Amino acid sequence: xxxxxxxxxxxxxxxxxxxxxxxxxxxxxxxxxxxxxxxxxxxxxxxxxxxxxxxxxxxxxxxxxxxxxxxxxxxxxxxxxxxxxxxxxxxxxxxxxxxxxxxxxxxxxxxxxxxxxxxxxxxxxxxxxxxxxxxxxxxxxxxxxxxxxxxxxxxxxxxxxxxxxxxxxxxxxxxxxxxxxxxxxxxxxxxxxxxxxxxxxxxxxxxxxxxxxxxxxxxxxxxxxx
Amino acid sequence: xxxxxxxxxxxxxxxxxxxxxxxxxxxxxxxxxxxxxxxxxxxxxxxxxxxxxxxxxxxxxxxxxxxxxxxxxxxxxxxxxxxxxxxxxxxxxxxxxxxxxxxxxxxxxxxxxxxxxxxxxxxxxxxxxxxxxxxxxxxxxxxxxxxxxxxxxxxxxxxxxxxxxxxxxxxxxxxxxxxxxxxxxxxxxxxxxxxxxxxxxxxxxxxxxxxxxxxxxxxxxxxxxxxxxxxxx
Amino acid sequence: xxxxxxxxxxxxxxxxxxxxxxxxxxxxxxxxxxxxxxxxxxxxxxxxxxxxxxxxxxxxxxxxxxxxxxxxxxxxxxxxxxxxxxxxxxxxxxxxxxxxxxxxxxxxxxxxxxxxxxxxxxxxxxxxxxxxxxxxxxxxxxxxxxxxxxxxxxxxxxxxxxxxxxxxxxxxxxxxxxxxxxxxxxxxxxxxxxxxxxxxxxxxxxxxxxxxxxxxxxxxxxxxxxxxxxxxxxxxxxxxxxxxxxxxxxxxxxxxxxxxx
Numbered sequence: 252x253x254x255x256x257x258x259x260x261x262x263x264x265x266x267x268x269x270x271x272x273x274x275x276x277x278x279x280x281x282x283x284x285x286x287x288x289x290x291x292x293x294x295x296x297x298x299x300x301x302x303x304x305x306x307x308x309x310x311x312x313x314x315x316x317x318x319x320x321x322x323x324x325x326x327x328x329x330x331x332x333x334x335x336x337x338x339x340x341x342x343x344x345x346x347x348x349x350x351x352x353x354x355x356x357x358x359x360x361x362x363x364x365x366x367x368x369x370x371x372x373x374x375x376x377x378x379x380x381x382x383x384x385x386x387x388x389x390x391x392x393x394x395x396x397x398x399x400x401x402x403x404x405x406x407x408x409x410x411x412x413x414x415x416x417x418x419x420x421x422x423x424x425x426x427x428x429x430x431x432x433x434x435x436x437x438x439x440x441x442x443x444x445x446x447x448x449x450x451x452x453x454x455x456x457x458x459x460x461x462x463x464x465x466x467x468x469x470x471x472x473x474x475x476x477x
Numbered sequence: 478x479x480x481x482x483x484x485x486x487x488x489x490x491x492x493x494x495x496x497x498x499x500x501x502x503x504x505x506x507x508x509x510x511x512x513x514x515x516x517x518x519x520x521x522x523x524x525x526x527x528x529x530x531x532x533x534x535x536x537x538x539x540x541x542x543x544x545x546x547x548x549x550x551x552x553x554x555x556x557x558x559x560x561x562x563x564x565x566x567x568x569x570x571x572x573x574x575x576x577x578x579x580x581x582x583x584x585x586x587x588x589x590x591x592x593x594x595x596x597x598x599x600x601x602x603x604x605x606x607x608x609x610x611x612x613x614x615x616x617x618x619x620x621x622x623x624x625x626x627x628x629x630x631x632x633x634x635x636x637x638x639x640x641x642x643x644x645x646x647x648x649x650x651x652x653x654x655x656x657x658x659x660x661x662x663x664x665x666x667x668x669x670x671x672x673x674x675x676x677x678x679x680x681x682x683x684x685x686x687x688x689x690x691x692x693x694x695x696x697x698x699x700x701x702x703x704x705x706x707x708x709x710x
Numbered sequence: 711x712x713x714x715x716x717x718x719x720x721x722x723x724x725x726x727x728x729x730x731x732x733x734x735x736x737x738x739x740x741x742x743x744x745x746x747x748x749x750x751x752x753x754x755x756x757x758x759x760x761x762x763x764x765x766x767x768x769x770x771x772x773x774x775x776x777x778x779x780x781x782x783x784x785x786x787x788x789x790x791x792x793x794x795x796x797x798x799x800x801x802x803x804x805x806x807x808x809x810x811x812x813x814x815x816x817x818x819x820x821x822x823x824x825x826x827x828x829x830x831x832x833x834x835x836x837x838x839x840x841x842x843x844x845x846x847x848x849x850x851x852x853x854x855x856x857x858x859x860x861x862x863x864x865x866x867x868x869x870x871x872x873x874x875x876x877x878x879x880x881x882x883x884x885x886x887x888x889x890x891x892x893x894x895x896x897x898x899x900x901x902x903x904x905x906x907x908x909x910x911x912x913x914x915x916x917x918x919x920x921x922x923x924x925x926x927x928x929x930x931x932x933x934x935x936x937x938x939x940x941x942x943x944x945x946x947x948x949x950x951x952x953x954x955x956x957x958x959x960x961x962x963x964x965x966x967x968x969x970x971x
Contacts, residue, residue, distance in 0.1 A: 316911040316918070317904055343537045350917045353802035353885075357537040381539055385565065386556065387893040388886060391539040395698075396646035397689040402542040402623060403890065404557045405658040407649035415687055416650055416661040420562040452913065454896035454906050456565055466899040472913040478852050486852060492959035493767040494950055501762040504770065511775040512782045519786055519832050523824030530813055533806045534885030536915065543886030546876060548834050548869075569897040581862045583845075584855035592848030592955035604845050 318471045321347070327434040328360060334376060334435060336364035339392050344426075344437050357381045358426055358437055359392050359399075368411060370447070378426035378437050379412050385419040387455040399423060411447065421459045422447060427477050439474045449476040482590045542623045550618030551611045557621065558614075560659075620655070627653045629666070631708060638705025641698045645691065653709075662688060667709055674707035761947060769957030773847075776840040777946075781939065783833035787871075788932065790826040798878065800924035802917065805880040830872055837868055849952040857945040860938055867935050874927040877920065888923070889915070 275287070328342035339359035347354030359379040363371035371377070379399070383390045388403035398415060399408040407415040412423035422445065427438035442453045444460035452474070453459060457467040469475075478486075498504075535541070545553050552573065559568040587600055594601045627643045642648075648657035652664040668677065681691045681703065691699065749755045766774075797816055799808040812819040841861065844850055850858035877888040896906035911918045 314908060316916070317907045319912065321912070341539070346914045347912075347916055350802040350915075352533070352535055352537070353880075353915055353920075354917070355537050357539055386569070386890045388543050388890065389536075389538050389541060393644070393646035393649075395641075395644075395691055395694050396649070398646055398649065400646045400649045404553075405560070405649065407646070407658070409687070409689075414562070417658060418556070418560050418562055418565055418568075420565050454903055455893045456569060456897035457903065458562075467903055468900065470903050470907055470913065472907050483852055489959045490767065490950065490953070493769070493953040493957065494765050496768040496959075497765040497770065497953075499763045500766050504766045504774070505762075507772060507775050508778040511772075511779045515779050515782045515832065515836070516786060519783070519825050519829045520821075522828035522832075523821055526824065526828065527820050528813060528824040528827045530806075530809055530879060531881035531883045534802075534880045534882055536885065538882070541882050541886065543890065544883065545887045545890070546872065548831070548872060549887075566897050566899065569894045570902070577862070577866065580865075581859055583862075584850045584852075584858050587851075590851065592851060592952075594846045594848070594955065597848065600848075601846065604842070608842070 316472070320472055320474065323439050323474060324348075325429070325431075325436045325438045327431070327436050328358070328378075329435055331430060331433055331435060334360055334362045336362040336367075336373070338394065339379065341392075342437070346440075357389070360428070360435065360437070374430075376428040376430070376435050378428050380424040380426060380440060382424060382455060383419060384408075384414075384421045384423055384442075384455050385417070390423065412443075413445070413447070420456060421445060421453075424452065425449075441474075441476050451476045478588055478590045486590070544621075545618075547615070547619065551614035554614040554618035554621065557618075627656050629654045629656075629709070631705065635701075635705045635708045637698075638701035638703070638708075641694070641702045642705055645694070645702070650688070665706065665709060669707045669709040672707075674703055677706050678703045764947070764950070766951055767953035767957075769954045770951060771954065773843045773954075774951055776836060776843050780833060780836040780840050783829055783836055784935070784939070786825060786829045787833060790822050790829060791928070791932075793822060794826055795928060798924075800878070800921045802880065802915075802920050805878065805920060809879045809881075830875065834868060834872060837865055841865060847952060848955055854945070854949055854952070857942060857949070860942050860945070864935060864938050864942065867931055867938070871927060871931050871935070874923045874931065877923045878927065880920065 324345065326344045328344065329340070334340055339361045341357055342360055343355050343357055345355050358381065361377050363373055363375040363377060365371050365373055379392075381389050381391075383401040383403065383406050385401060385404055385406045388401050390399045390401045390406070390408065392399050397410045399412065401407070401417070401419070404418050406417035406419040408419070408423050409415050412425070414420075414422060422443050424440055424442050426440050429436050429438065440452045441449050442451065442459050443449055446460075448460070450459050450464065451469045453467060457463070459467075555568050555572065556565075559565070589597060589600070591597050627639050627648070629639070631639055642653070647653070647665070650662035651657050652659055652666060654666055657665075672680070680688075681699070684690055691702065694702065794812065797808060797812045797819070799805060809823070812823055814820075816822075844858065844861065873888070873891055876884050878884065892906050892909050895909060896902045898905065907913060909919075909922065910916055911922050
């Protein structure tokens with residue numbers, strides 16, 4: 252190149268007049284291309300390893316709760332006789348311990364009613380979640396209308412929790428129930444399809460059944476369907 | 478934009494820049510006036526309106542009516558307007574994502590070298606329409622009533638019936654003025670002029686289709702409800 | 711022994727003293743000397759003079775202050791935010807109480823919290839006005855395309871700040887708005903459910919959800935915003951601000967006219 256210092260080397264070595272190959276930026280006398288390549292690769296590799304050494308554990312640390320399934324909780328909500336089969340009774344249960352009010356939720360509970368609804372039995376209990384299946388606002392059971400009403404975007408559900416109108420994508424979620432020592436106990440949450448078939452718990456706004464079971468895959472943080 | 482247009486722009490910009498004034502103090506002066514205004518407005522709002530604190534977060538509530546901060550009202554209203562469940566992912570994820578991508582890639586599909594807003598009719602119109610649409614959605618979202626409130630003006634003797642209608646979930650399926658859902662049931666704003674009181678009472682006792690019966694209301698409340706509905710003309 | 715303290719930083723002698731004493735003229739020069747001392751060691755002055763005395767194009771008007779105004783609103787947010795963090799407790803049990811304490815008990819607490827709250831509103835209005843100005847003036851076109859892209863990312867991050875900051879007061883409004891926002895992310899097919907789990911740190915509102923939002927609101931998102939503002943400003947200085955599209959360099963029409971004559 253134009254730099255006489257560079258030319259001197261080439262001239263002294265063999266005296267051949269072949270045009271020199273252009274040198275890369277930062278070239279210095281005596282440098283070989285393999286040496287340059289080795290340092291470039293090694294420099295990037297060391298930097299990459301160091302960055303990965305910091306980032307991987309941190310990202311893993313932040314992502315870990317996705318794979319963490321808390322222990323199942325069962326909570327007694329009242330004696331068997333307290334629930335009738337033609338209306339709901341409210342109960343507050345705890346979903347997560349140790350965070351006070353923030354870990355609680357309200358459920359609507361009634362006894363199964365085989366004369367009105369096929370597939371229910373008189374000794375089972377139905378616990379309906381107050382989390383709207385549209386985007387999770389708190390639904391309210393309106394006694395006079397016999398339906399659940401969401402205050403946010405206008406979702407309406409019938410007595411069984413099936414969608415009557417508005418944008419909700421599936422019926423209201425339910426909680427598993429059982430009877431122990433004459434007390435009704437409420438367990439983990441699960442979702443249902445439009446025909447009330449139980450499936451693994453989903454977040455609101457996610458369809459259930461058919462192809463949607465694959466488009467909204469099950470999460471490791473929720474227990475399997477009953 | 479081809480290289481000739483690029484060069485022409487750069488040349489013209491160079492001339493304009495040479496004719497300009499130095500950043501300091503002329504532009505800095507304007508900026509610092511703006512700084513004063515911004516801080517002044519924020520401090521004034523803070524002094525006048527303060528920072529109110531609502532009731533403590535309560536996940537067990539069944540009566541609270543959630544509403545977002547005003548700058549998310551357009552999204553909120555979008556979720557209310559797109560009613561069919563099949564469109565929920567479109568409203569939540571689809572449209573906002575498309576809008577963001579369109580905004581992000583604007584310089585790459587708008588390749589018209591013209592810059593004057595009046596000589597870019599398509600871009601300017603699209604921009605103004607977007608602003609109007611967002612302002613309109615924001616307005617609708619801001620004025621969305623609670624599902625347990627009817628804001629119609631009625632004579633005092635019908636107030637009790639209005640309360641019953643509002644608290645019984647009628648708004649979930651019917652519209653009263655601008656309160657309530659547009660469907661599945663018919664609008665009830667003028668139901669009194671369409672149906673006689675007896676027919677309203679019969680419908681409430683033995684409703685058609687998916688509508689639940691309101692026979693179980695206490696008789697007094699039931700009568701109030703019928704009177705209120707037949708007063709809507 | 712030679713004096714190692716740089717001349718500019720030496721303690722001035724008493725007036726009237728002979729050796730090393732500062733005459734009034736020297737005193738006047740002292741600050742200049744300090745600047746010179748720093749400049750000698752940083753070489754910053756060509757950069758700074760270039761930055762300060764670069765020309766802004768002819769026709770630059772008040773619309774061009776919207777970008778700086780957004781930056782000022784962000785500064786207000788950053789400063790008030792740091793001081794709010796001194797009193798705020800990001801735990802689901804204590805968060806609400808700590809906000810009540812800030813609002814009612816801390817000296818000027820309601821004022822500072824109000825500044826942060828209304829600063830958010832102001833910043834969002836200003837950033838959208840700034841974008842509207844850029845759009846209608848065609849300022850996103852060559853050679854400033856990349857700066858537009860950075861700006862759009864900044865708008866998205868600003869809205870993310872609005873959303874994550876929203877949960878922190880932990881009142882009804884903030885709780886339910888956040889629940890809805892997290893469920894909105896969950897409606898994305900395939901990845902949505904996992905993303906929502908990541909934001910909540912679990913399947914329900916968990917013990918660490920609030921601190922997760924606090925960390926995002928306090929460090930991660932502001933860090934990204936500051937870095938991107940830096941890139942945005944670098945490009946503004948490097949490429950220059952646009953002139954309003956109706957201002958034309960007069961050289962062209964003039965030369966045309968001359969040719970006609």
